[in-house]
Each structure stands twice: as C-alpha cells, then as structure tokens.
Amino acid sequence: MARAPISTPGNWRQLRHNLLRWFRAHARPLPWRESRDPYAIWLSEVLLQQTQAATVVRYFGRFLRAFPSIAALASAEEQDLLRHWEGLGYYRRARDLLRAARLLVSHHDGRIPDDPEVLSRLPGFGRYTVGAVLSQAFDRRMPIVEANSRRVLSRLFVVSGASRNVEARLWELAEMLLPDGGAGDFNQALMELGALVCTARQPDCGRCPLAKACLARRTGQQESIPPRRGRAIIEKQVEVAVVCRRGQRVLVAQRPRHGRWAGMWEFPHGPMNEHESAVDAGRRTVMELTGCRADIGDPLLDFAHAITRFRIRLICLQARWRGGAFRSEFYQQGKWLLVEDLMTLPFSAPQRRLAATLSINPAAAKRSVAESVNTATSMKSGHPRCR
Ligand code: SF4
CATH class of the missing domain: 1.10.340.30 (Hypothetical protein; domain 2)
Incomplete structure (x- = not known):
C-alpha cells in the first residue's frame, strides 16, 4: 500500500x-x-x-x-x-x-x-x-x-x-x-x-x-474513486398542457403551496392516460382541474424535458373555452390573462417555453386555435396516442 x-x-x-x-x-x-x-x-x-x-x-x-x-x-x-x-x-x-x-x-x-x-x-x-x-x-x-x-x-x-x-x-x-x-x-x-x-x-x-x-x-485509483453510482432508472411520461382561450385571454392557474413548482403558474396540465388521445386528455385535464369545458384544437408545441429521473414529453394543445367558471381542488387560483401579462407571473421552465410561443406570435396563435378547434371537434381522437 x-x-x-x-x-x-x-x-x-x-x-x-x-x-x-x-x-x-x-x-x-x-x-x-x-x-x-x-x-x-x-x-x-x-x-x-x-x-x-x-x-x-x-x-x-x-x-x-x-x-x-x-x-x-x-x-x-x-x-x-x-x-x-x-x-x-x-x-x-x-x-x-x-x-x-x-x-x-x-x-x-x-x-x-x-x-x-x-x-x-x-x-x-x-x-x-x-x-x-x-x-x-x-x-x-x-x-x-x-x-x-x-x-x-x-x-x-x-x-x-x-x-x-x-x-x-x-x-x-x-x-x-x-x-x-x-x-x-x-x-x-x-x-x-x-x-x-x-x-x-x-x-x-x-x-x-x-x-x-x-x-x-x-495508486492508480483516480478514475475509480469515488465509485460510480449505478445509472438512475429513467421513467418516461407523457403529459398534456392546454392553452384555453376565452376571447383575448388565456387561462392560467397557480399551483398548490407545496410540492413541485409550488406557488408557480401554468397552463392547466396533467398526465395523459394510457389508451387516451391527446385531445381527450386535454379536455379531461381542463375539466378536472379547472371545472371549465373546452373545445380542444391542434397541438401548439410538442417537446421533451427532464425533471430528476423523469423524461417528460409535453404535448401542448390549443383550446377554446366553451363554458364553466374556474373552480379547482388542485390549483390555488385561476386567472384569465392577456398573453402580454404572462410575463408578470412565475412559470416553470417548460411552461414558460409554452407561454413564450404565444408571445412570439399571439395573433397567429389565436387564429390558429379558431381554425384548429373546428377541425378537431370533428375528430373523435385526432392525435396520435402517446405512451
Ligand atoms: S486531478 Fe485529482 S486524482 Fe488527479 S492528481 Fe489531482 S487530485 Fe489526484
């Protein structure tokens, strides 16, 4: 030695x-x-x-x-x-x-x-x-x-x-x-x-x-000290986030006081179930989390991000509010905001990416939602299933 x-x-x-x-x-x-x-x-x-x-x-x-x-x-x-x-x-x-x-x-x-x-x-x-x-x-x-x-x-x-x-x-x-x-x-x-x-x-x-x-x-141990930890097991998930429009405004909600992204704001989002289309998941997510009914349109953005051991594919959908007042047992509160006011609230990185997409071209995004909602409502499950 x-x-x-x-x-x-x-x-x-x-x-x-x-x-x-x-x-x-x-x-x-x-x-x-x-x-x-x-x-x-x-x-x-x-x-x-x-x-x-x-x-x-x-x-x-x-x-x-x-x-x-x-x-x-x-x-x-x-x-x-x-x-x-x-x-x-x-x-x-x-x-x-x-x-x-x-x-x-x-x-x-x-x-x-x-x-x-x-x-x-x-x-x-x-x-x-x-x-x-x-x-x-x-x-x-x-x-x-x-x-x-x-x-x-x-x-x-x-x-x-x-x-x-x-x-x-x-x-x-x-x-x-x-x-x-x-x-x-x-x-x-x-x-x-x-x-x-x-x-x-x-x-x-x-x-x-x-x-x-x-x-x-x-002693030739410089590469073996400290010992490498085993690879973390990566879990894949698919989630949907919905930009729900009502006139000029979009619906955002404040996350709970505890847990991931506590107190930050987001477009209603949640996991997509197995055997569920993105459109169905978006509609369900908006209803379950905010009490609002929405006509879901085309995907606006689709990207992957990582949180600790999770690799998450986030499918961001456009939607048009159809009815219902905001009420939620999950979120602290909801707001209908103009796109330019989204900068005033804290968002998680993936949700900010989505918000930034709206800010870059809000008029086009708005036009696009009106067109895509009409298309999507005529489709039962118009988007590929994601696992
Ligand atoms: S780089 Fe690290 S392992 Fe290599 S000689 Fe310096 S302290 Fe030792």
Whole structure:
C-alpha cells in the first residue's frame, strides 16, 4: 500500500501553496469572486447549489440588480422573487432565501452576522453554506465539502464511500488542510480544482497542482474513486398542457403551496392516460382541474424535458373555452390573462417555453386555435396516442 506522501507539516504547506498558486493562475473570472460583500457571497452560494456556474453567471447580476441588499430582498413579494428565479429550478432555495432575509432584517439589522451558530439556524443554511459564506466574507477558518471538493479530497486521501464516517472524515480533512489565513480562497481553490481538473470522469492529473501528493494517482485509483453510482432508472411520461382561450385571454392557474413548482403558474396540465388521445386528455385535464369545458384544437408545441429521473414529453394543445367558471381542488387560483401579462407571473421552465410561443406570435396563435378547434371537434381522437 502506498504511504501517505502528505503527512508532514512541510508537505501540507507545499500542497496549500501549490493549490493557491494554481487557483490564482487558472480560476475562472466569475463575477461573485470580485465581491467580499457577505450578501453577494451568500446569494452566489445559494444560486450555485445544484446549478452550474455558467448558468449562475446569467442570473447573478440580474438578481443583484433586482434585489441589491438583504433589506430589498426581504421586502420582495415571493411571486416576484420566483419570477427572477425562473429556470433555475429547486425553487425551495428561493423561498428559503426570502425567509432567511426576512429573519436577518428583523433580528440582525439586515446584515449577515459573523457567527456560525446564528447562521446555521436560518433557513437554507446547512453546514456547507455556513462555511462557504463565513470563510469568504469574514475569513473564518471554516471548511466546506460539496460535490467538487468532496471528489478532490476523496482522491487526494483515498477516502470514499457513503457512510457517515467517511463524510465526517472528509470534513475533518477539509478542515485540517485549511491555512490559518485566506480560508475563503482556499475553499474556492479546492472547488475550482474539482470543477476544472479533478473532474468526475477522466481527471486531468497531468495538469494538477496536487499530483505529487495525491494518493489516488499514486495508486492508480483516480478514475475509480469515488465509485460510480449505478445509472438512475429513467421513467418516461407523457403529459398534456392546454392553452384555453376565452376571447383575448388565456387561462392560467397557480399551483398548490407545496410540492413541485409550488406557488408557480401554468397552463392547466396533467398526465395523459394510457389508451387516451391527446385531445381527450386535454379536455379531461381542463375539466378536472379547472371545472371549465373546452373545445380542444391542434397541438401548439410538442417537446421533451427532464425533471430528476423523469423524461417528460409535453404535448401542448390549443383550446377554446366553451363554458364553466374556474373552480379547482388542485390549483390555488385561476386567472384569465392577456398573453402580454404572462410575463408578470412565475412559470416553470417548460411552461414558460409554452407561454413564450404565444408571445412570439399571439395573433397567429389565436387564429390558429379558431381554425384548429373546428377541425378537431370533428375528430373523435385526432392525435396520435402517446405512451
Ligand atoms: S492528481 Fe488527479 S486524482 Fe489526484 S487530485 Fe489531482 S486531478 Fe485529482
């Protein structure tokens, strides 16, 4: 078995030095790295959870302009916040952000306190977020372990597995590695190395500043640590969404307070049953979810999207309202809106794609629904069955 080449204090110093030197030379110029503002750092850390840095870059500046301070964020309407979060997914992060901002305003003068005990009691502040914010904003010597740094540490020290002991050991190692000053930069460097060099597949050990110290490399295990998880079982689903028109307006509804896309808006949508045509599914969905009767027209859009392990084909149909007032045991409320007002409400990414189609050419879409309803009503099951 290989001896740990990083067991002496001199080697630890060298390892830190090499990593930080590499970071200064190769770090991506990400906008949140230019700021020491605790709020901006906190915001970036929340945005980066479950989301790639390239995506977060598009949101970060926009979000800061809309909510430039903790006080501004705390006074935001949840719907407005969700609208700005649209497309990022994991919307619970946005709600926790809002709740934490309100607590910071009411108990801490709208500031992030330099106190891990206090922070860890706020919504959305797990061990990682507390360490990331305090080490970067206040130079607290606090470690972080997330996907990228976990992979680097696992390989560097050949520590892997899913047990609590392994997790505890990784946190311990992350803390031991930290320098006495500049913990924030060191944490960033470790994550950056995992993102750019010590990647999940084919780590680029030849470019790695830790190569000499790395146990996995010395023992040829860099590709097998951490072990690959089995492939997630993918489930396929077919759903319909219905753009129901009544004069100039379309029907949208607000999802329940809990569950997927909680509180966001959508065109009534639901699963298509086996042996059911898209037209029948659309008609049933509108009736069951909103109490309205609708004449279903042609498909407007048909595309696939993924949510966790689900691969969903969404068939978007046009329809014309025929009768019935909105009432629903599922949705919180419904609204008949002009197409141009759809931008004011938060929609999930697939539903926004549908809304955007209407916005691009609302007149054509309206004409098309009138024509297609006439055609579709003469067909019993005019669209292919989808499984
Ligand atoms: S030497 Fe290879 S496996 Fe080890 S930390 Fe560097 S990139 Fe990762």
